[in-house]
Every structure is written in structure tokens, then in C-alpha cells.
Amino acid sequence: MFEKTGNIIKLARESNTSAIAFICMDYVMARTVVYAAEATNTPAIVMLYPEHVTIQKTTGFRKYAAMVEELANEVKVPIGLHCDHDYTYEAIMHTIDCGFGSVMMDGSMNDLDTNIMLTKKVVDEAHKKGAIVEGEIGHVGVAKDSDQKNQDLFTKPEAAEKFCRETGVDTLAVSIGNAHGEYKETPHLDIARLEAIRSATDVPLVLHGGSGIPDDQLLVAFSKGINKFNLGTEYLKRYFAALTEFTQEYAADPDPVKVINMPEYVQGKLQPYVEDRLKTLCRF
Ligand SMILES: [Zn+2]
Structure with missing residues (x-):
């Protein structure tokens, strides 16, 4: 069932758990999430990374939103739609007008006051259009470029309070030792900082850079205020592995249109992984 992402996050918060937002670059990845959610009876969020439209051209904003709504309405479990990191007012308004009721404005590369000004706008x-907005303060960097120990980039509780109060954001992405992409060494989330941010603001918190954080740390973070968790790198990596297996397995098949079997084959390989993430990490 197609559901407002805000309602799924609210449900996660009431259950003291986190919803998982999976980066899905195409129909196969989105369909896999929707059917894994249904199989485990766990709400989930299908998330678009805007560069998959603007740079990799795997889909379009309007058709993606329509695709997720159609897929979601094939099942009973709530499925949300969200657009990940974008950086300008114009781009985000376009995304909302294309059917996204939940978006992210990432102004975290700016100083706090500039970030507040850009995000508030x-x-x-967005609120006038009925959409919700995720902001970010502190800066969640790229894992391969850092050791996640630079506390200058970590979210400061008092800044989080000011940012949420002045911008009116609906959710807040925090930097507590997490980073995007593949970690060089096992990350250690700063749980004390998360608790301090939690006490400073009522806004549901979001954890990016989920690929490679040990499950026990994630479960603690989810019980202490993280209500949306983004998974991208690991899911894309598994997609690549499934495609590799497909080409190896079908290489000798004389059928000239064997590629038509690819979507179902790949979903068969990916769905157990998505089901495992939902079953292991979510406590709705
Ligand atoms: Zn992110």
C-alpha cells in the first residue's frame, strides 16, 4: 500500500525502531524491496538517488514516483517513497512536483547559518505543497576519504536543536561516526552523542551510510532515536554480484533473448538479502 513516508517514520518512532530506506536505481531494485517488505510484513521506503536520473539516466523523476506507487499498491504492507540528497531549491521543487512527498535538502557542506537559510526556504x-523535508547537519562524509574520527564534522546537539527549530525540518540526518560508501575499518557510532541530540530535539533522526555498520550498533542506534536508516552501497554491490552470476550462468544458453530472464533472476538473488535486513533490524 502506497503510504506517506512521514507516516512510516511516525510508526517507526512509536515502535522505537527504524524504517529502512533502500536506494533503488531501477524497477528491479524497487520491486525487490516492495516484495521483501510484503514477505516480512515490514514497512519500507523506496529511495531514489537523484543522480540516477540526472547522471546515470536509469529512470526519470515522474516515472519513478509513478512506478513506486503502482508497485506499492500491489501489496498490503505500507511502502513509502523518498528522494535522497539534493542541494538546490529548484531541483527539490521539481522533484516534489514530479510526485515525491518526501525529499532531502542537504546543505551540510555550508556553515550552519547558510545551511539553515537554504533548508528553511x-x-x-515543500510544506505548502504537502511534502516533508529531511535536513542534515554535521557532515556525513565519504567513507573512503576519512577515518570517521574527525569530530569537527560530527553533529553537535546544540546546533541540531537550533537547526530544527529555525528550519522546521521534519527529519534530521546526523553525523555520529557514519559515512557514505565502504568503510576502511569498522565504524563506531558515537551513541552518547546520539542520545544528546535526541534530548536536544524531538525531530526523528536519520542515519546515512548504513553499509558496513555492525548490526548490534545499528540496533542500539535505532532504540535511541534513529527512525530512518539509509542503505545504498551494500544493496548496489549485491545487485552487481547478482548480474555477474546471471551472465555466468546464462553465458552458454543459446537463446538470443536470454536477457529477458534477468529481472526475475536478480530479484530472486536480492530478495533474501532485503528480507534479512528488514527482519534483523526492524521492530515494528
Ligand atoms: Zn546520505
């Missing part, structure tokens, strides 16, 4: 207009 997006929030004010």
Missing part, C-alpha cells in the same frame, strides 16, 4: 515551500 525549501521546507517552507
Whole structure:
């Protein structure tokens, strides 16, 4: 059932757990998430990374939103739609107009006051259009470029409080030792900092850079205020592995259109992984 992402996050918060937002670059990845959610009876969020439209051209904004709504309405479990990191007012308004009721404005590369100004402008207009906005403070960097120990980039509780109060964001992505992409060494989430941010603001918190954080740390973070968790790198990696297996397995098949079997084959390989993530990490 197609559901507002805000309602799924609210449900996660009431259950003291986190919803998982999976980066899905195409129909196969989105369909896999929807059917894994149904099989485990766990709400989930299908998430678009805007560069998959603007750079890799795997889909379009309008058709992606329509695709997720159609897929979601094939099942009973709530499925949300969200657009990940974008950086300008114009781009985000376009995404909302294309059917996304949940978006992210990432101004975290700016100083706090600039981030507040840019994010507030997006929030004010998004709310008029009925959409919710995720902001980010502190800066979640790229894992391969850092050791996640630079506390200058970590979210400061007092800044989080000010940011949420002044911008009116609906959810907040925090930097507590997490990073995007593949970690060089096992990350250690700063749980004390998470608790301090939790006490400073009521806004549901979001954890990016989920690939490679040990499950026991994630479960603690989910019980202490993380209500949305983004998974991208690991899911894309598994997609690549499934495609590799497909080409190896079908290489000798004389059928000239064997590629038509690819979507179902790949979903068969990916769905157990998505089901495992939902079953292991979510406590709805
Ligand atoms: Zn992110």
C-alpha cells in the first residue's frame, strides 16, 4: 500500500525502531524491496538517488514516483517513497512536483547559518505543497576519504536543536561516526552523542551510510532515536554480484533473448538479502 513516508517514520518512532530506506536505481531494485517488505510484513521506503536520473539516466523523476506507487499498491504492507540528497531549491521543487512527498535538502557542506537559510526556504515551500523535508547537519562524509574520527564534522546537539527549530525540518540526518560508501575499518557510532541530540530535539533522526555498520550498533542506534536508516552501497554491490552470476550462468544458453530472464533472476538473488535486513533490524 502506497503510504506517506512521514507516516512510516511516525510508526517507526512509536515502535522505537527504524524504517529502512533502500536506494533503488531501477524497477528491479524497487520491486525487490516492495516484495521483501510484503514477505516480512515490514514497512519500507523506496529511495531514489537523484543522480540516477540526472547522471546515470536509469529512470526519470515522474516515472519513478509513478512506478513506486503502482508497485506499492500491489501489496498490503505500507511502502513509502523518498528522494535522497539534493542541494538546490529548484531541483527539490521539481522533484516534489514530479510526485515525491518526501525529499532531502542537504546543505551540510555550508556553515550552519547558510545551511539553515537554504533548508528553511525549501521546507517552507515543500510544506505548502504537502511534502516533508529531511535536513542534515554535521557532515556525513565519504567513507573512503576519512577515518570517521574527525569530530569537527560530527553533529553537535546544540546546533541540531537550533537547526530544527529555525528550519522546521521534519527529519534530521546526523553525523555520529557514519559515512557514505565502504568503510576502511569498522565504524563506531558515537551513541552518547546520539542520545544528546535526541534530548536536544524531538525531530526523528536519520542515519546515512548504513553499509558496513555492525548490526548490534545499528540496533542500539535505532532504540535511541534513529527512525530512518539509509542503505545504498551494500544493496548496489549485491545487485552487481547478482548480474555477474546471471551472465555466468546464462553465458552458454543459446537463446538470443536470454536477457529477458534477468529481472526475475536478480530479484530472486536480492530478495533474501532485503528480507534479512528488514527482519534483523526492524521492530515494528
Ligand atoms: Zn546520505
